[in-house]
Amino acid sequence: MRRATWLVPTLYIIFLMLPIYWLLNMSFKTTNEILGTFSLWPQRFTLENYITIFTDPTWYMGYVNSLIYVTINTLLSVSVALPAAYAFSRYSFIGDKHLFFWLLTNRMAPAAVFALPIFQLYSAVGLFDTHLAVALAHTLFNIPLAVWILEGFMSGVPKELDDTAYVDGYSFGRFFVRIFIPTIAAGIGVAAFFCFMFSWVELLLAKTLTAVEAKPIAATMTRTASTSGYELGLLAAAGSLTLVPGAVVVYFVRNYIAKGFALGRV
């Protein structure tokens, strides 16, 4: 029986790869071929869809926009979450437990609930259709997550480290930057990964807050689908390209992803 256990993950991975394969398969077909014939692999292999995307600014700027706001969001979320997580892991202060729980409730907030009021809010402060707007809006669910993960990692670091540093004459700032941050580098990596991930995959808020200038790739796709008919090949190619950043990032943190959530406290 033990010999057959490899079968379970293998079958699961095959199941995971099937839709992805189908997407890739279609991205190398022309729309005519997709609609005309059913075939397991491209009969007339074409890179045309990809060429369109890389030459048309309305397409490739979508990627650039997405990457810009995802990066801003990740940097912002992690950098403000660091001191907060430190406070939660090291100090007790009035309302700390309630605050922590309240932060987590924002992770539960349905984006659909907030989409409209957030749209009004960002329009009112003049940030509508900027990268910053999306980056800021995504902190709603990414900051709680980052605080949660970082707090878990920090609590694993003995408090004696802090005390030793102070005894050795470090100021708080120098200790935090020179000693503490390198110590929890893995935790920062994991938190950054999850921030990247959730900002990259979210669409509802990103789409609501942008029109032209900062429109994410995912939104470009939905609009193309409706305006220029059903350009399936192009859609598939654009979709395939959205897999790339995720795949690259996950490869770098592969040894830590599993650990990230496990260390957070409930």
Add this chain to the structure above:
Amino acid sequence: MNKTVNQKAWFFVLPVLALVAFNAIIPLMTVVNYSLQETFGDNVFFWAGTQWFQDVLGSERFHAALGRQLLFTFTILVIEIPLGVAIALAMPRTGPWVSVCLVMMALPLLIPWNVVGAMWNIFALPDIGLLGHTLNALGWDYNFTRNPGDAWMTVILMDVWHWTSLVVLLAYAGLVSIPDAYYQAAKIDGARPWAIFRYIQLPKMKRVLTIAILLRFMDSFNIYTEPFVLTGGGPGNSTTLLSIDLVKVALGQFDLGPAAAMSLIYFLIILLFSWIFYAVMTRNEEW
């Protein structure tokens, strides 16, 4: 860990507080505001009291959407949690295949949600999709755009595809954190695989499984983009989950009051369920 009492720690939390409050409290207040008023456009509002709440809570449509939502969440939890645990148990613990498994399994989690919907759409279409085409070739009259049952099955299958990996990753993290000595002691004590699972692995996974169930519960209640792109909530209203219904009301019909009241009820339901679940799971640390 013994924590120092230090009220100045509030300063560390301030930036987080400011950002989250900006994104959460102001919009939440806006929602509360709308939920209590009536508007005929032009920014003229009238006090509506709890009218919208009564309307929403009494409406057939909300009940139906909530019912579908609960069925959906229940179904995916029942499938994804045991499946995720089973896969994590079967995964190798060491060796080169670990990384391969983890990277491949994490992939669906990193795909933008509308791409997930679009991908499953073209994967499941009866004429050009691999799944739809194959099922029809096997003699099943499968069409998720026409048949509510098929649509349900496809939405569930898509969610299982999309999120089971999260459960796998968490369960796996719990499993690898069990020291070898536990397995060795169990071997020496003559425990059979079931006993090892029941008395060692399951108790040690309890914490990560709590997180997994909470996350899957919250996220499945919030799900919008993927089923919207896949089925648009149809055919009919058959796959219109709470979020989809809410957006239909808010943006489609621009009924701000009812939409806001619905939002609040919806948010409170999530909070309530999560809190109950959390309280039950952590009531006695020993399971």
Add this chain to the structure above:
Amino acid sequence: MAKITLEHLRHSYMANPPTEADWALRRLDIVWDDGGAYALLGPSGCGKTTLLNIVSGLLKPTEGRVLFDDRDVTDLPPDQRQIAQVFQFPVIYDTMTVYGNLAFPLRNRNVPEKEVDQRVRQIADMLDLTGRLDSRASGLTADGKQKISLGRGLVRSDVNVIMFDEPLTVIDPHLKWVLRSKLKELHQEVGRTMIYVTHDQTEALTFADQVVVMNLGEVVQVGTPVELFERPEHTFVGHFIGSPGMNVLPCELANGGASIDGHRVAVANASALKQADGALEIGIRPEFVSFADEGLPVNVVKVSDAGRYRIVDTRLGDHSIKLLVSEGETVPSERAYLRFDPERTRVYCDSRVMT
């Protein structure tokens, strides 16, 4: 119950160990008699845990055989060897009660419930756990948990050997000796073979009738605590056991005797010196060094008080020699002469005692 024989054991964690240093166990032949209390003593990484896991069946040796009485068990899994093991960190089944934990190994072996109950109560009584039988095992302190791990071994009547892998690591210092004397007492009570792995000489010497000292994957000496102290067969044993450890000084041969920097030293194994072929050293424990009117001329460097005696640090040229001086006795302030007890002074060749 059985006699345990380890025959020509070698083990490496690599498939094809390229050098001798890649063997976790280099070559081992040991016989442990039934009912004895043994200790495996050595520094971290000396291979003692590897050896333990080979005996318990968690590891299969690369070469050699493990015999229980005359039965070859080398290929048997742990559950068929009738052994019990207490690990470094308490292993308990969190969700069960203390009773459930103790009953677990018996229930897994389909022992009738009536007998289970009787055994569990008997063992709980021995371990002073009777009052806690119905509480959750996870609520106990570390020493309580270690008792449960031990209890799971004791309940079984078929156990050949109980093994302890540094069982006191996580126990509070003031409870260590309580648990240690409990172990000793239990050994006398149940008469099972017990093998105790540790890097702590006090634990090994107080628990065991016979101690196996290991270093770098090899057994360096097997003996009673007294033998290890008075007649170390290897400079490592001299160093590792005793506090402070044995003085080891390079020496040379002169006129058929041993001398240090030209100073002649009388030794117990002088007759063996003829065959000397390798690096020679003299080993003498600080306990057997004393001040005298003549002998080795040294400088007193430091005196530290250790309670009932003082440790005096002296220098002979570049070599440091320590000696113990009881309270009351005066210590010369600078220049002094040392005398080595000839009966306790031995010459070692390539670290091994010459015979």
